[in-house]
Structures are given as C-alpha cells and as structure tokens.
Amino acid sequence: MIVTLGYASMLFAFFAAVYGILAIIIGQVSHSKVWLRSGKQACLVLFPLLSVATGALLTLLIRNDYQVDYVFKTVNNFQPLYLKISALWGKQSGSLLFWSWLFSLFLFIWALRTDPEKDRLFPTAAIFLLANLAFTSVLHIWIDNPFVRYWQTGDFGTAILSIFPAGTKIPEIPSDGMGMNPLLRHFGMVYHPPALYLGFIAVFFSAAFEISGLIHSPSDDSWMKKARPWTIFTWIFLAVGLILGSRWAYDVLGWGGYWGWDPVEVGALIPFLLMTAYLHAVIGHHATGRFRRWASVLSLLTYGSIVFAVFVTRSGLISSVHAFSASPVSSFLSVYLAATLLLIVILLLTRRQAFKETEKETELSFAEKLQTKESLFTAGILLLCIISVFCLWGILLPTISELISGTQITIGVDYYEKSTGPLFALLLLVMGLIPLTNWKKPLSRKQWITFGILALVAAISVLAFRTINNLPGILLPVVLWVLLFSVLTVLYAWGSTVIANSRSGSKKASPGLIRFFASYLVHAGIILMAFGIIGIEFLQIEEPVKLIPNESLSVAGFDLTLTGSEAAWTDEGDTLATTVEIHQNGKLLGTVRPHQNYYTTYCQQTTIPGVHSSLSGDVYLIMTGSQSSSPDAERTFTVFYNPWVTWLWIGSIVLCLGGLLLFFGSLRKPKVSANVAAN
C-alpha cells in the first residue's frame, strides 16, 4: 500500500513535470496566459507529490519494512531513529528521490513568488528547471527505484526484485536488515549530505535566471540581481557541506586529517571556488560596471561544475573512496553531463555579444591600474579559476591518460598540495591587499604608508613568534606573515569604517553597512580557517605508541596514561573502549575514550578517535591494530598532535554566520549603497 502510494506519486510527479514543460511551451508560443498559469501550477504541484513519495519511503524505513530492498540495505533493527531518517539518502536510489524532493521544494518556493504573466524570465527558467527535475525523476522511477521489493520465487533462498507482486507473489521478508554502512553511522550523516544537496540544487535556480536572461534579453543583466539570494544560498551551503564533511572525517574516519583530496571532495570544492569567484565578479560589476563578462561566464561555469560534481559522485566512473558504485545510472548521467556542457558551450558561443563589457575602462597608466581594487579582484578571480582548473586536472588525469596511452596515471594528495598550496597562499595575500585599495583609483600616499606599516608590523610579529616558538623553516614564517598581514588589513578596514560611520553621525546601520560587516566576517572566518589549516599542515606530529596500563608515556609534550579498557558486546558486534588520561606539566588536561567497534553484518571495524581539543591544538588518539579484549592488556595507538586545528572549526562557524547575515541581507530589496561599495 505504502509502496504503491510512493511509486504512484513519483509517477504523477514525473508526468506533472512533463506536462508543465509542454504547457509553458504552448503558453509561450500562443501567448496564452492560461497555459502559462497552468505551467506554474505544474511547478507547484510537484512538491506535494514528491513529499508523498519521500514520506512513503521514510515510513518504510522507520517501520523496518525489510521486504523493500532499499530498507533492507540501509536499516536494521537496532539503528537509532536519526540514522533511519538519514537512511533516506544512504544509497543511490533514495538519495536521488531526496534530491528531487528538495528540488521540488525550491521550485515550489520560487514559483509561488513568481508571476508567470509579468516575469519575462519565467517561461524559459521554468522549462529548464522542470527538465532537470524530470531527468532525476526518470532515474529514480525507471533506472534505480527505491521501492522495489523482494518476492519469493519458490526456490529456497532466492528472491525476485520487483515493485509489484512477482514470482509466487508471496512477499519475501527478511527478519533483519543489513543496516547502514558502519562508516556512515555518525551524526554527520544527518546533516552533511543534505547541506551539500541544498547548495548544489540552489545553483540550478541561479543558472535558470541567467540562461533565461541570455536567451530573451542578452543586453539586460537584471538576472544577476534576481539570482543573488540563490547564489549566496548556494555559497553558504556548499561551504557548510564541505566543512561538515571535513569535521565528520576528522571525528570518525580516524586518519588524523580533515581533508583527503578525494575526487568527490575535490568535485564539490570546484563549484565552491567558482561560486566565490562569481560572487566577487558581481561585487566588482556593482561597483565599477565592469566584470560583466566574468560574472556571466563564471555563473555558467559554476552550474556546469555542479553537474560535474554530481556526475563524479553518482556515476561511479571516477574512482573514489566515497562515490556511489558504478550502476545503470552512470550512462544516463554521462548523457546529462554532456547535455549540460553542450548547453553552456552553445550559450557562450551564441550570446558572445552579451558578455561584452559596456563600461569604458578608466584612463590610468599600467602601474596605476595595477594598484586599483579592480586589478586585485581580477587577480583573485583568476587565482580561483586556476585552482579550479588544477583540481579538475587532478580528477580527470587518470581518465585522460588511460584514453591516450592505455595505462592509467594517477596523482595523489601531494599533487594537490604542491600545485594549489602556493596559489592559496597568493589568494590569501590578494585578500589581505584588497581592503587597502580603491575602485578606479591608484593607492594614495596615505594608503602606501598604511600598507608599509602593516606589512612591517606583521613581519616583526612573525619573527618574534618564530623565535619564541622555535618554528622550523622559512616557508611557514612566510605563510604566517601573509596571514597576519591579512588579519591586520581586515581589522584596519573594519576600524576605519566604524570611525567614518560614527563621524558621519548616522545612528542606524544601513543595509549596505551590514553587508560590509557580514562580508568582512566571512573573510575573518577564512583567515581563522587558514590559521588552523596551516597548523595541521605544517606542524602535525604523528607517533605510534604502546601504552601499558597505568604507566605514563610522554608524546609531543603530553603525558599519556592508559587507565582502563572495556570490552562490550552489542546487538551488532562488539566494541572495545579505552580510557586515556592526558597530562601536561603534571596537570590533568582531560580524559579521552578512543574506541573500536566491530560490525558483524559488514565484517567491518571502525576506529573512533579520542580527541582532546584546546585552542592551541588537539591531542588525537586512535587505537590501532587488533587488540586483546582483556582489560589489563597493553594497547597500541597512533597519537597525533594537531596544532591550531581548533581555529579551523571556529573560523568555519564565523564564516557561516557571516554568510547567513549576507543571505538575509540579500532577501531585502536592496537600495543603492554607493558609499559603502566605495570601501
């Protein structure tokens, strides 16, 4: 009954999407308002329909209905409720349905606020969005359906997979499910995938405005304003998704790191970088009237990179640790990616005229031009694009080399670190320089002096810090100088704006001013994150140790004492938890509990680290190897000391807060705020 309901509403949703496309085309061709309105109704009805389908799958998961293949493979009798809910996106077919559902929710919100008769961008945008939704519906209806059930065949031990009764028509109902893959059993599973999906899906909406704008009125760039809340929304959720994924990896996967440069991760990083570049192009356009070409092209590229990221994750054709497996969905996704790229190329070629800069360039000498804010924005955008290309190269090289030479050439983590590391450092420098510059004007004498003072203060502080802490090498102090310099310029910009604002005597903060502070909050977040990343990348200590019960051992300046071990048997396997006290200079800092869980159904062991965090760094312990269950046995661990890494998470929170502030600011009808844009 629930299966039929879910399946039927997915089918209805698909046909509603197809109907919507046809209705809008007819309305457009025959200039019929009735048909256009009908098309809008189709956009609205998809959300309730897909909600029923999603609700049906969720009900099956919560009720442990193991006759359904999807439920059998993602849930078991002992799984807590939050993992049953997150099982909705635990495997390919369910996550496709979840994707469609989120997409329909956005479509609903958008269509509700749009008047199809007045908004010229509506018809094409709606056709584009409905087509994308119809495509994913095809995948989870006909290619990989989450509602297929087991039916007995008559032969013992075999079953047929079908949505409707098949074989002997007697349901085959396993008594317990397999449960979710143990590595996914974490609270991170609840929020990491949905956050990324939200970011990914919002891109389709900003792309819809641009594509529609380019087709109907190429000279008009009002799409940029319409797309603004969607682009900021995308940006925040891509950031949140990436950060939550890193935190999850840090907490669960037990390799002491937060970022592994896996193709799927890199695939999600590229749209984030391009979206960052796009947002800056829009700011530049707003302030100078230029950057139109950058904004138009970057918006399309971001959209393309999102579809590429979906392809990398879901097709299984790019080898990765956390991609879905290769499946019948792969070939459809290849076609989808090709169609998307084709659309982008056609738009870029046929609408070339729309990308021309309309504003004249300022009459400045070459040296003067280099000092303007525009130049630095261009430099930053270029850097983000180059990093994206390097990332793309890293993902594609194995496939390209196999096509050309027959032997697959792969590149590892060090490729990404070596190639993008210097560029990220440069980007940080550009970010630090921007607050000191002006739009359309070279630096004034006063700004040069400020620049000199800040650079000097940063240099002296870093030298002092280096001597006190005995930091190794030259590279680290240089990177720290760049970082500190950026901190100082951001503080300077902040301070000078506050002073200027209090002098002008306005009591109420204007929306422009709020936007200004929000954007600096985002940049402050990035600087803090960079500090954490520098700490773990340059100064991480890793040491294997063996701890004997109640004997203390010194590692990286900390004294570790194993005070207890506890083995326990659970419904799904067994666990071994140890308690380790961490002392420094005779003072107890804290107690951590690294543990190992063994899952019988998956024959798999997971290692959960014990982490003691402080602002100066984390002590991170992982139990290693096979361990005896005896409480008095000695234990082996790998101990990591990750200096400054806490700042990565603090910076992430600051960045998200700034992003949220920007998003709510963008929802208001903006008044021109030239005075603040001039900063």
Add this chain to the structure above:
Amino acid sequence: MTEENPVSKKKTNWKLIIGSLAIAAAVIYLLVSSTLSSMQYFITIDELLANPENYRDKTVRVSGAVIGDSIIVDTDSNTVVFTIANMSADHQAIADSGGMAAALKAAVEDPDANRINVIYHGVKPDLLKAESQAILTGKFGEDQRFEADELLLKCPTKYETAGK
C-alpha cells in the same frame, strides 16, 4: 594582471603581454612540475609481474583482491603484511563478470591468478579484510615484495547496486 586589453589606445601594451606570458608560464610550470613529481602508473598485478624491471624504482599504484587468511598484523613494528591477487582494472570486464563483489571473490579463489606479497608500514585500516579491493601505492622491491606507502581499500558491499 588585468586581462582587459585597452583596445581604445590602439597601442600594443607590451608590459601587459609580457606580464601575462610570465604568469601563464608560471602557472604551467606549477601544474607540470607538481603533476610529474606525484604521478604514478596505475597498473594491474599481471602488468607489474610481466615487466618488473620497468617499474623497479618508480612509484606505482596496483590494485588487487585481498586474500583474507594472509593478513598478519605486527603491532610491535606497526606493520601489516598480506597478499593480493590479480584482478582486472577494466570497469566493463568487472561489470560483465557480475559486479565488483563477484570479481573480487573470483580473483581470490582463482589458484592461477598472479599474487604479490605486500608490506605496509602503518595502522591496519578498518576495511582491510578478505575479498576487499586494495589499492596500493608504493614500490615493487627486488625481493618480489611490494612496499606500500599508501593503502586505500574498497569494500565490496559498497559496490552492490541497490534494486537491480
């Protein structure tokens, strides 16, 4: 660094051209040098054993099916020793043989499949177990043993396609 060409002046801006070329050269150098320094050949065990001299001092990537009984963990020296059996690297061939789980099982059970011994210095990863796919990065030594610097594992359960 600006990339807009001041056409209005109708004069070739050499500073801009030279600057852009220098930047382009630096970017290409960065890409090529970091690619070359971290590039590895991804080969099968058959390919490695057919021509071991070719790959003697190079870092290569090899994938194979883990033989469950062969896994020995030495916690004193923090090393893991195990054996892997050859399997095809071709997606299509794997799909034709009934999926990854079946391909791994066949590779482990095939007595004629080429095998190599592997030594890995480090913690035994959770996913290292019978019939998982191991992707090793390292060097093949004169003693016919593969010294793995990096060990990636894929669990066959992840390869099951939901709702066939």
